[in-house]
Amino acid sequence: MEKFINEQEALEDFLKTTGALYDETRVQLLKFIDKHGAMCICDLQNSFNMLQSRLSRHIKILKDSGFLSIKKDGRWSYYSIRTPLDRFRLQAIEEIRALPISLPELKKISSDCEI
Amino acid sequence: MEKFINEQEALEDFLKTTGALYDETRVQLLKFIDKHGAMCICDLQNSFNMLQSRLSRHIKILKDSGFLSIKKDGRWSYYSIRTPLDRFRLQAIEEIRALPISLPELKKISSDCEI
DNA sequence: GATATATAGATAAAATATCATATATATTTT
DNA sequence: AAAATATATATGATATTTTATCTATATATC
Numbered sequence: 001m002e003k004f005i006n007e008q009e010a011l012e013d014f015l016k017t018t019g020a021l022y023d024e025t026r027v028q029l030l031k032f033i034d035k036h037g038a039m040c041i042c043d044l045q046n047s048f049n050m051l052q053s054r055l056s057r058h059i060k061i062l063k064d065s066g067f068l069s070i071k072k073d074g075r076w077s078y079y080s081i082r083t084p085l086d087r088f089r090l091q092a093i094e095e096i097r098a099l100p101i102s103l104p105e106l107k108k109i110s111s112d113c114e115i
Numbered sequence: 116m117e118k119f120i121n122e123q124e125a126l127e128d129f130l131k132t133t134g135a136l137y138d139e140t141r142v143q144l145l146k147f148i149d150k151h152g153a154m155c156i157c158d159l160q161n162s163f164n165m166l167q168s169r170l171s172r173h174i175k176i177l178k179d180s181g182f183l184s185i186k187k188d189g190r191w192s193y194y195s196i197r198t199p200l201d202r203f204r205l206q207a208i209e210e211i212r213a214l215p216i217s218l219p220e221l222k223k224i225s226s227d228c229e230i
Numbered sequence: 231g232a233t234a235t236a237t238a239g240a241t242a243a244a245a246t247a248t249c250a251t252a253t254a255t256a257t258t259t260t
Numbered sequence: 261a262a263a264a265t266a267t268a269t270a271t272g273a274t275a276t277t278t279t280a281t282c283t284a285t286a287t288a289t290c
Contacts (some may be wrong), residue, residue, distance in 0.1 A: 007216040011139060014214060021133035023280085024126060042234060054281060056236055075234045075289040088210040095203045099129060101122040110234090138246085157268060169247060171270055190255045190268045225268090233290075238283105245278070251271085258265070 013066075014088075020065035021092055025050070026058050028103060030067060030081075031096050036106050038071070038080035046107040067093070076110050128181075129203075135180035136207055140165070141173050143218060145182060145196075146211050151221050153186070153195035161222040182208070191225050 020026055032047070033039060044055045059079055062068045066089055069082040081093065135141055147162070148154060159170045174194055177183045181204055184197040200208065 007214070010214050011142065011216050014142065014210065015137060015139060018133050018136040019279095022130060022137045024130060025280090027126065027129065040234075041236090045234095051282070052235075053237080053283080056234095057280080060236080077235065088206065091203065091206045095129065099122070099125050101126050134245095140246095155268075156270095160268095166248070167269075168249080168271080171268095172246085175270080192269065231290105234288085236285100236287075238285075240284105241280100241282080243278100243280075246276080248273100248275085250273085253270075254268085256265100256267070258263100260261100260263075 016065045017067075017089060017092070020061050020067060021096075023058070023061075025054075026062055027096055027099070028101070029055075029058055030062060030093065031099065031101065032103050032106075033068065033079060034081050034093055034097055035103065036108075038078040038112075039106075039108065040076045040078055040110040042076075043106070043108045043110055046109055047104045049104075078110070131180045132204060132207070135176050135182060136211075138173070138176075140169075141177055142211055142214070143216070144170075144173055145177060145208065146214065146216065147218050147221075148183065148194060149196050149208055149212055150218065151223075153193040153227075154221075154223065155191045155193055155225040157191075158221070158223045158225050161224055162219045164219075193225070 028048070029044065032044070041052060041055050041059060044050070044059070045052050048055065059068065063070060063079065066086070067082060068079045071078045071080075082089075085093065143163070144159065147159070156167060156170050156174060159165070159174070160167050163170065174183065178185060178194065181201070182197060183194045186193045186195075196208065197204075
């Protein structure tokens with residue numbers, strides 16, 4: 001992500017990263033977005049059977065922890081895996097990519113993100 | 116660590132790993148043991164200013180999540196970084212090793228682990 | 231007004247720290 | 261040698277803190 005000035009920030013960043021990874025829903029969301037590319041909350045809402053507020057909160061945690069980037073276009077917010085990812089976050093994504101867990105089918109309603 | 120039979124176990128193992136990493140005390144303990152090698156709870160108690168029960172519980176979590184191994188000798192239990200570590204846990208240890216956080220001085224009272 | 235997203239408030243669930251106690255082993259005393 | 265004591269570790273119970281979910285509502289755009 002970025003370089004750190006003090007040890008406080010470095011530790012906080014590490015804990016924010018591991019905290020984001022310590023939730024089944026967020027692991028599924030990361031794997032799903034990594035697999036399918038940029039999408040909106042509403043696409044996740046249609047694919048996963050979860051409340052919008054729940055998804056929005058989890059996505060915010062993934063964004064704030066450096067895993068996702070956002071591109072807004074009108075009323076849609078497209079979330080995708082952030083590039084570049086720092087080393088450890090990338091290693092985590094690769095670990096999640098290798099996890100043999102099943103994901104729901106992608107039911108996309110937003111237009112493809114072209115920005 | 117080991118190979119998994121079903122997706123349930125694989126996800127549980129991943130979450131157990133990230134959960135173990137999502138705690139400041141455990142990150143410090145991992146870094147400390149990685150730096151100094153095998154040691155007992157009582158050494159941690161002398162080095163860190165923490166209650167024995169607190170350290171014992173955190174060490175148990177690190178052991179159960181695959182980061183530490185234990186060798187018992189009399190009334191002492193020597194904990195060290197488990198070998199071999201699977202890829203992701205090793206990457207996590209390397210990340211922690213690189214964290215610029217300060218650690219207390221090692222105040223060792225147990226004899227050096229020779230088993 | 232309808233849709234997409236974000237967030238506040240309330241509640242439930244999970245994790246942590248502390249106090250107290252149990253267990254096992256080693257050492258000292260008698 | 262047996263009994264008592266000390267040491268190292270583990271764990272049960274409880275209070276506190278943190279996190280997750282849901283309901284409801286707010287904000288922004290079409």
